[in-house]
Every structure is written in structure tokens, then in C-alpha cells.
Amino acid sequence: MLMMKHLYKYTLLLLLMITSSVFAAEKYTVELEMKDGELIPRILEVPAKTIIRIKITNTGTEPAEFESIQLRKEKVLAPGANSVVVIAPLKPGRYTFFDDFHLSHPHGEIVATEKAE
16 A cells, blocks of 8 residues: 555556656747837747747837737737747748738848757
8 A cells, every 4th residue: 555655656656756847948039029010039040949929018119919921920019019020940041920911111031050069
């Protein structure tokens, strides 16, 4: 009986350790300011094969829409609003995004590169 109790405790502990390591997946956060069509910075450099969080702030006086057709992501922000877009791990490469409400402005680019070891 005592042996079963210890076995149960160790099994539970092992499951907790495995679960916590799965949820602790590596994430990389970058910040993007959208201001009446301007994308600041216009180029976001991120590591490949890592979950990406883009913290977006609309500091302009007009609504903004972060959109990337390649990444199938879009997010509308009212003036003064903040939000986050989460992107699955990317292969190395370049991915465009833009403000769909200000199409005449330059597009932005996410550049995913391998980490140097």
C-alpha cells in the first residue's frame, strides 16, 4: 500500500513536469507601432522556428488593420488600442504585412532567420 502511494505521487509529479515543459514553448515578442499608415519599425526581425508575438499599438488618430495574406493574420485596432497577434513558428524567409486601411503606405516585412549558434 505504501509503495502504491509513492508510485502515485511520483507519477503525478512526472506528469506535472512534462505538462509544464510543453506549455513553456519558446516565444519571441516584438513590438509594432501603427500610426496613420506608418509602420514603426517597418522591418521586424524574428528567429525562425519560434512562436512569435507581435504587440501592436495604434498611436494614430485613425483605425488601423494589421494584415498579412501570407501568414493569414489580420487585426483591426481603433485609435489608441493595443493588441497581440500570435504567429506560429516560421520557416526562414520574408513575410509581408501592411495596414489594410492605408494601402498607399509602404508595406512592412517580417524577416525570420535561423539563430546563430
